[in-house]
Amino acid sequence: MLDYARERYAARGVDLDAAVAAMDAFPVSIHCWQGDDVSGFESDGGELGGGLAVTGNYPGRARNADELRSDLEAALRVIPGQHRLNLHAIYAETGTKPVGRDRLSAEHFSRWIDWACSQRIGLDFNPSYFAHPLAASGMTLAHADTSVRRFWIDHGIVCRRIAAAMGAATGTPCITNVWVPDGMKDTPVDRKGPRERLADSLDAIFAETLDPAHQLDAVECKLFGIGAESYTVGSHEFYLGYAASRGKLLCLDTGHFHPTEVVSDKLSAVLQWIPEVLLHVSRGVRWDSDHVVTLSDELRAIACELVRGGYGERVHIGLDFFDATIHRVAAWAIGVRATQKALLAALLEPITELRNAESTGDYTARLALLEDHKTLPLGVAWDHYCELKGVPRDGDWLVEVQRYEHEVTSQRD
Template identity: 60%
Template sequence: MSRLIQDAYTLAKERYAGLGVDTDQALATLDQISLSLHCWQGDDVAGFENPDAELSGGIAATGNYSGKARNADELRRDLDLAYRLIPGTHRLNLHAIYAETGDQKIVRNELQPEHFASWIDWAKANHHGLDFNPTCFSHPLSASGFTLSSPDPAIRQFWIDHCIGCRQIGASFGRALDTPCVTNIWIPDGFKDTPADRAAPRRRLKESLDQILAVPIDRQYNLDAVESKLFGLGAESYTAGSHEFYLGYTASRNDVLLCLDAGHFHPTEMISDKISAALLFVPAVVLHISRPVRWDSDHVVTLTDEVQAILHEIIAGGNLDRVHIGLDFFDASINRIAAWVIGARNVMRAALLALLEPTDRLRSFETAGDYTARLAFQEELKGMPWAAVWDQFCVQQEVPIGIRFLDEVKQYETRELSKRA
């Protein structure tokens, strides 16, 4: 099999060379791309604070496939398998509710770096960077539908303190692992029905964010990000943290990243079209790549035109150093480890497709007004043997080729997941 893969790659390399593309260089660049996998796919966003609590804040994980992780050790074992099946070296994105506090009940605004010590040790041993998120949902003080924009000063202060603490936890990750942690703030705040006052919650949200970010933290260790949403369950008519709000907020500062989630916009909007515009005004962008099906339903990422367009915008625009690529889906209707692997491999394949494009040549056609040649080349690329290049990458990274990763997932399911109640 290895000889067949090598022969196929040699032929593909020659084909791409005819277009002016160096496939070896493309694979070397692909090896440098690091995705931030989301821990919450492994346990349906339950976390360890109160795993039996019902999700709230517009969060919903549907399905009841057996074998979800019940504790941090199980979740880490599941992630270990997922990382072994995904080519490349990747990060992990943690939420605050994945703290390990032992027998102690620690309220969210009192969480400390020590409550994530095992995650740091695991990440260090496995060469993973860590990213982080305050958890501003599924909590009694988010039940009103408002957190950082709440009209109640005490509720607002609780969440301000939580976010400040999370930034400090993120910095501890960056310091321990020698790679900056992206700490991303998302809140579910909004109204189910038409509000009488749209400005007041946003004014309070701005004041809360200003207070959170006023606490100095070294950007060498922690990068702050904010994430918008068009609507959510229970917040269909209005969200305080809209795209316009956060775009304006990040553009007015030089130290806050803008998070674009693929599911957080109108179905006719595509974040691929927002990346180049946003990067003219904000220092960097964080992406949460998911697959919305008519709404923010967070399906497993497939190799869609939009996913390809997102990676194309990053790579063709020369913005790999200004875009932090993360995943955000949670499907409880299929094997959760397979979901991670399928989604991550598809994002990496989309990146490879972008790297195999003769971008300079296409731009020269466009500059010359030769749109005929541009279209002809764009369509010809769709039939090029990129899969042979992908197989070569998997061989180099010592991960299963093609559908073979599913064999390992199924064996693990029999050996481990099937024994979980």
């Protein structure tokens, strides 16, 4: 089968083995919050809020950091390649003494850093601007109260320092991604003021110069959220302008736009003006519902844009979903493997033939080639990649997760 697949792709001018080898250039940042339903480890944490909601009650949720790390290791055993872990500030390990979010330090993430080094994976980081009494109003960095705003600015400042320590320890830059839920349920009179305050707050957070070899900054836009249906301070237009003017990464989440908008079309547009993009891959169903990522047409289109544009070094891929209706380790495996399959399919595209057809105006050939590519033996190439990386192929990996569920997660109260 493998030789047959090689021949089929070679007939289109594609080297299957070269495409498989190129997969190592696309690590995926795996989000920790799928493993515990965005609960975190704060003893004084409040309801999620900020438009966030987790549905389902599948048994076996990770209840502490050790269980969460164990579950992540189980997922990594069935996911090919070397990847990253994306942490939120609410996953700090502060012992028996609560620590305010504005006073967190790298010390409170030392076990995460040690674990990442032992797993040989990089880390990414996020300030947590939700599930807190000072976020209950729906405003944080854009809050009209100076003292509230100061608390969240300080939270952002310490998070950047934590990320820098993570990057220094792991030897790869840690991306600090700033997303805030700030907005209003009904139509505001003053749209300008909150955006001015948000810009000032961001400038204060980013004022300290940190080594880009250790830490990078990203800002994340959103169309709307529950409780912020009529006005979102940090809209796409706001953050695109901010990122372009400040030289920051722009985070594009595939669930943060109108259902008729697609991120695949935005990548080449925004990358004309900003240095790098953080891509959060999710699957919104009617709204930003954060379903487990599947191998959809849009996911394949995004992967094609990354490969065709040569954006591998400028686009950082991470996942963002939380589904508590299915086994959480399986959700990670399904989402990451789907993302990787989309990337492999893009790397196996007959790009030379496609570009030649398009440049000569032969759109008939372009369409025919794109359609024919869909039925080429991607699955054989994928199985080969899994075998090379020493992880189970499709049809086998679920058995490993089910064994872990039987032995580990099903034993949790």
